[in-house]
Amino acid sequence: MKHLRSAGLGLLGLAGLLPGAAMAAEIDGAALSVLWGVPFACVLLSIALMPLLAPTVWHHHFGKITAAWALAFLLPFALAFGAGTASVHLVHALVAEYVPFVILLTALYTVAGGIYIRGNLRGTPMLNTGILAIGAVLASFMGTTGASMLLIRPLIRANDNRKHVAHVVVFFIFIVSNAGGSLTPLGDPPLFLGFLKGVDFSWTLRQIFPETLFLVGVLLVIFYLLDSWYAGRNGERKAVDPTPDNATPTQLGFDGKFNFVLLGVVVFLVLMSGLWKSAVVFDVMGTEVGLPGLVRDVGLIGVALLSLWMTPAVVHERNQFGWGPMQEVAKLFAGIFLTIIPVIAMLKAGVDGPFGAIVRAVTNPDGTPNPAMYFWATGALSSFLDNAPTYLVFFNTAGGDAQVLMTSMAATLSAISAGAVFMGANTYIGNAPNMMVKAIAEDRGVRMPSFFGYMAWSFGILVPLFVVMTFIWYR
Numbered sequence: 380m381k382h383l384r385s386a387g388l389g390l391l392g393l394a395g396l397l398p399g400a401a402m403a404a405e406i407d408g409a410a411l412s413v414l415w416g417v418p419f420a421c422v423l424l425s426i427a428l429m430p431l432l433a434p435t436v437w438h439h440h441f442g443k444i445t446a447a448w449a450l451a452f453l454l455p456f457a458l459a460f461g462a463g464t465a466s467v468h469l470v471h472a473l474v475a476e477y478v479p480f481v482i483l484l485t486a487l488y489t490v491a492g493g494i495y496i497r498g499n500l501r502g503t504p505m506l507n508t509g510i511l512a513i514g515a516v517l518a519s520f521m522g523t524t525g526a527s528m529l530l531i532r533p534l535i536r537a538n539d540n541r542k543h544v545a546h547v548v549v550f551f552i553f554i555v556s557n558a559g560g561s562l563t564p565l566g567d568p569p570l571f572l573g574f575l576k577g578v579d580f581s582w583t584l585r586q587i588f589p590e591t592l593f594l595v596g597v598l599l600v601i602f603y604l605l606d607s608w609y610a611g612r613n614g615e616r617k618a619v620d621p622t623p624d625n626a627t628p629t630q631l632g633f634d635g636k637f638n639f640v641l642l643g644v645v646v647f648l649v650l651m652s653g654l655w656k657s658a659v660v661f662d663v664m665g666t667e668v669g670l671p672g673l674v675r676d677v678g679l680i681g682v683a684l685l686s687l688w689m690t691p692a693v694v695h696e697r698n699q700f701g702w703g704p705m706q707e708v709a710k711l712f713a714g715i716f717l718t719i720i721p722v723i724a725m726l727k728a729g730v731d732g733p734f735g736a737i738v739r740a741v742t743n744p745d746g747t748p749n750p751a752m753y754f755w756a757t758g759a760l761s762s763f764l765d766n767a768p769t770y771l772v773f774f775n776t777a778g779g780d781a782q783v784l785m786t787s788m789a790a791t792l793s794a795i796s797a798g799a800v801f802m803g804a805n806t807y808i809g810n811a812p813n814m815m816v817k818a819i820a821e822d823r824g825v826r827m828p829s830f831f832g833y834m835a836w837s838f839g840i841l842v843p844l845f846v847v848m849t850f851i852w853y854r
Contacts, residue, residue: 406460408728415721418452422714423763426808427830445714452718468720470664477716479676481709484524484811486645486679491528492700493638493690502538504606507547508599510534511554515595518559519566521642527556527812532698535823543609545827548820549836550602554595556812557804561591561797564653565646569770569799574653576774577781586793590852594801597844635694641682648678704818708811715808719764726772738776748777750853754794758802762809770799794853801845805837
């Protein structure tokens with residue numbers, strides 16, 4: 380991350396020398412060429428291909444490679460539009476989006492990493508399915524990241540005496556890291572943005588519960604059948620269980636229980652930042668930082684530090700807690716958040732922008748919204764772009780009035796919400812917990828599918844279910 384940070388600080392320092400930087404004009408997405416999206420595409424291709432083509436180089440230098448693509452966008456952008464405009468957009472991406480994003484993930488990662496579930500669980504199909512079901516419920520109330528970080532380690536440990544574990548982690552990403560977070564604004568960032576725009580806290584629970592129940596229920600059934608097939612194969616279990624012999628199934632319990640209180644504090648801080656309205660606003664080079672958001676972020680940092688201080692070292696040791704997965708996510712998403720700037724601008728340009736065909740595709744000839752197309756357009760872009768700004772783009776495309784969208788256009792808002800949350804599972808980069816879970820699994824010796832290998836799973840299992848959901852709910 381230090382390479383990306385150095386590049387960002389360099390431009391920020393340059394902006395500080397320009398008194399008019401904060402007043403630089405907003406870029407017109409309609410006037411941009413699609414070539415501005417090449418660095419973003421190259422970041423995605425690097426994540427997808429380099430672990431296959433040059434795994435050693437990628438493993439040791441992915442931060443530098445991501446930084447290079449970020450500079451490939453930032454430097455030409457500064458030359459074309461001026462250092463002031465470039466700095467304003469850089470600051471907005473960092474201060475308004477990336478930094479709060481990383482602070483929240485870090486807090487959840489740290490707190491969940493301080494909870495150790497004692498006992499040598501046996502990874503039977505029934506137990507694995509039960510953990511996935513529990514994770515699906517928790518995801519909507521402690522966030523997909525919080526639920527993922529809490530449960531992925533004990534799930535991997537429960538299956539450490541099995542040879543085939545990758546499918547368990549893949550379905551964990553489908554269910555816990557994505558689909559389970561669809562019922563409240565606490566579950567997934569797109570829904571939280573909708574909450575900030577005026578969508579009632581309980582609206583998604585009332586409106587999308589049938590779709591969530593269908594998707595999670597069918598996935599659990601498929602997983603149980605697949606895991607039972609794997610478990611029944613000869614030679615599935617390793618000769619030696621890596622988990623210590625003194626941990627028996629009857630000795631279940633929690634160490635680091637104080638972190639459950641801190642998880643509650645995290646939920647409170649996130650909810651508070653959405654409910655608390657304050658006129659106090661700080662201007663950071665053209666980016667407004669509200670007092671509620673600032674209090675939330677400072678509070679989350681305090682929660683993370685308190686967790687590190689209060690959690691016994693033995694708990695972190697047993698959890699194999701380390702900063703590698705968090706660093707990987709932070710570095711890769713730094714590049715994504717920066718290179719995505721022109722892509723989001725082009726999408727916001729609507730029908731007049733380079734991606735106007737996408738915006739036009741969600742509207743019927745008579746001018747009414749097409750829920751099915753909203754579902755697939757939001758979902759397709761959320762699979763490869765950050766699903767939070769994608770949600771906002773289509774939220775605004777549908778009119779942007781929360782009261783209207785919750786009532787007469789409820790089917791459209793439901794389609795946008797479901798597409799953003801559910802289809803984040805289509806790729807590793809569709810939602811931040813996906814990459815974190817993958818990194819933790821690989822850190823513990825699980826051979827995870829490649830970028831395209833994972834998409835083979837998602838396209839083979841999830842996409843047919845999304846088609847069925849389209850005919851049932853979004854016709």
